[in-house]
Amino acid sequence: MKNDDVQLIERTLAGDESAFSTLVRKYQKPVHAFVHRKIGDFHIAEEITQDIFLRVYEKLPTLKNPHTFAGWLYVIAARQCFAWFEKKRIPMESLDAMSPMELEELAYTRYWAEQQREFVSERQREVIEHLLQKLPEGERSVVTLHYLDSMTCEDISKFLGVSPNTVKSRLHRARKRLKREEPTIREIWGGSKGDFIMSDKVKDIRRNFDAFMEKVKSDPASRADILKEASNKIEDALKGETTLELVHLAVDEIYPRMGSLGMEKRIPLLRNYINDAPDDTERYWSHKSLVESLAFVGRNREAIEEQTRLYQWACKQSEKYALRTISNLNAAGCWKAEGRIDDWIQLYNEASQRLENPEVSQNSRCDFFRAGAAILQRNDRLDAALLEIEKLERANGKPGWASYFK
Numbered sequence: 001m002k003n004d005d006v007q008l009i010e011r012t013l014a015g016d017e018s019a020f021s022t023l024v025r026k027y028q029k030p031v032h033a034f035v036h037r038k039i040g041d042f043h044i045a046e047e048i049t050q051d052i053f054l055r056v057y058e059k060l061p062t063l064k065n066p067h068t069f070a071g072w073l074y075v076i077a078a079r080q081c082f083a084w085f086e087k088k089r090i091p092m093e094s095l096d097a098m099s100p101m102e103l104e105e106l107a108y109t110r111y112w113a114e115q116q117r118e119f120v121s122e123r124q125r126e127v128i129e130h131l132l133q134k135l136p137e138g139e140r141s142v143v144t145l146h147y148l149d150s151m152t153c154e155d156i157s158k159f160l161g162v163s164p165n166t167v168k169s170r171l172h173r174a175r176k177r178l179k180r181e182e183p184t185i186r187e188i189w190g191g192s193k194g195d196f197i198m199s200d201k202v203k204d205i206r207r208n209f210d211a212f213m214e215k216v217k218s219d220p221a222s223r224a225d226i227l228k229e230a231s232n233k234i235e236d237a238l239k240g241e242t243t244l245e246l247v248h249l250a251v252d253e254i255y256p257r258m259g260s261l262g263m264e265k266r267i268p269l270l271r272n273y274i275n276d277a278p279d280d281t282e283r284y285w286s287h288k289s290l291v292e293s294l295a296f297v298g299r300n301r302e303a304i305e306e307q308t309r310l311y312q313w314a315c316k317q318s319e320k321y322a323l324r325t326i327s328n329l330n331a332a333g334c335w336k337a338e339g340r341i342d343d344w345i346q347l348y349n350e351a352s353q354r355l356e357n358p359e360v361s362q363n364s365r366c367d368f369f370r371a372g373a374a375i376l377q378r379n380d381r382l383d384a385a386l387l388e389i390e391k392l393e394r395a396n397g398k399p400g401w402a403s404y405f406k
Contacts, residue, residue, distance in 0.1 A: 006066040013061060020060075024053050027070075030159050031077050037155075038081040052080050062362070070160055071141040074151070139174040142167050205237050205246070209254050227258050231265060238269065244282060247273050251289060260297075267293050284314065284321050291331050300334035307331045311347065319354040320364055326351040327371035332378075341379050348372055365395040 005026075011019035031052060036045040055076050063072055135143060141160060145151040146167075153171070157164040212230035216223050234250055250269060255262030270290040277283040287310045294303035307325065314321035326348050335344035352372075355365055369392035376385035 005069045009060065009063070009066045009069060012057075020057060023069075027073060028053070031073065034074070034077055034155070034159070035081055038078075039084065044084075048080055048084055049077075052077050055080065067137055068141060068144075071144045074145055074159060135174055135177060139170045139177070142170045143174045143178075146171060205234070205249060206253070208233060213257060227261055230254075231258065231261060234265075244278060247286075263293060263297055267297075280317055280321075284310075284317070287313070288325065288328070291328065295330045295334050298337075300337045303331055303334040304338060304340065307334075308347075311351075319357050319360050322351055322354055323360070323364055323368045327368045327375075329371055329374060332375040336379055344375075345381070345384075348375075362395060366392060369395060 005023070008019045008023050012023070028049065032045055032049045035048050035052070036042055039045050039048065052073075056073060059076070063069065133140075142156055145156050145159070146153070151159070153164045153167045156167045160167070209230055212226055212233075215226050219226070234254060238246060238250065247269065251266055255266045255269075258265070267290065270286050270293065273286045274283060274290065277286055287306065291303055291307045291310060294300075294306060307328065311322060311325045314325045326344075332341075332344055335341050352368070354360065355368065369388050373385045373388035373392060376382075376388060
């Protein structure tokens with residue numbers, strides 16, 4: 001079956017559209033069944049399934065290993081379902097009826113959720129692919145489907161055409177192989193998806209914090225006191241050994257749920273962690289998160305200083321880090337607020353010279369141009385923004401944002 005897929009993919013990439021039609025017919029029913037289970041509406045699932053295969057066709061040239069097509073297809077399907085749910089998420093309470101504190105927390109929650117989706121997407125593209133390459137092909141597929149997208153062993157067996165016992169056996173072997181990669185797994189598969197390897201200490205902290213949040217729901221009037229007590233508990237836990245696992249739990253999962261109090265708590269934690277980060281990936285993440293935190297609370301000058309420091313460091317590490325540092329949409333607002341947008345544009349133009357490096361990926365190029373166009377447009381530099389959109393279209397290989405300035 002996999003060899004057939006490889007041949008069909010090669011023919012599709014060579015321009016044979018009938019080959020892709022064969023792939024669609026082969027996987028359309030299991031993909032639709034999966035989407036239907038997720039969405040719960042048969043007809044909407046049909047529409048999403050069409051979007052999935054359109055996305056697959058567009059992204060097929062980026063698939064590095066055609067033998068993993070089935071798992072790759074499933075990941076795209078899961079992401080399309082997630083995107084559909086995000087679009088359908090409608091606030092049930094009028095903004096006019098919300099208190100200033102509630103509005104602040106709503107704005108922060110949405111902001112941080114978007115930042116986390118962006119960061120996780122970046123990290124998954126880079127790290128998970130490297131990590132999964134350590135596994136044999138069969139184990140790689142079931143681990144991706146089970147732990148990254150919460151698919152049951154029974155669903156995986158139907159999707160891949162193997163028995164449930166085979167799926168369980170492959171998962172067991174993969175866990176044994178990946179035991180040596182615990183730090184990376186905790187970082188990328190944090191949360192419930194990483195529970196199979198998460199330390200007991202972190203599980204206890206998360207469980208205790210969830211209990212505090214339940215108290216807040218049952219007694220909203222005591223919210224401030226309850227969150228203060230929760231914050232003290234977290235700080236006590238962080239006074240001991242500050243591990244990567246603990247820092248990510250606090251920064252990514254706990255503090256964001258505490259509103260402005262949590263945001264303030266994140267800043268000193270990140271400042272300290274920058275110096276103790278175990279590798280360049282963690283160093284970049286912590287410093288980038290610090291910049292965004294300072295920007296959100298309106299400490300614009302500090303945010304600019306930290307972004308400049310991060311850029312100077314990133315230039316010595318990799319083109320990727322340098323490009324992402326300058327094209328940070330949230331931090332760019334600080335330069336505008338301080339009347340220094342021309343200084344940011346100068347840095348942006350300097351960073352753009354790094355795109356001449358052929359090793360810069362298509363994703364990095366497109367992300368850089370997309371962010372640059374948005375920032376320039378927000379600052380009424382429309383001609384410059386249009387030029388960046390033209391570059392984006394060339395990098396992406398198709399028209400994009402055609403109606404952005406309609």
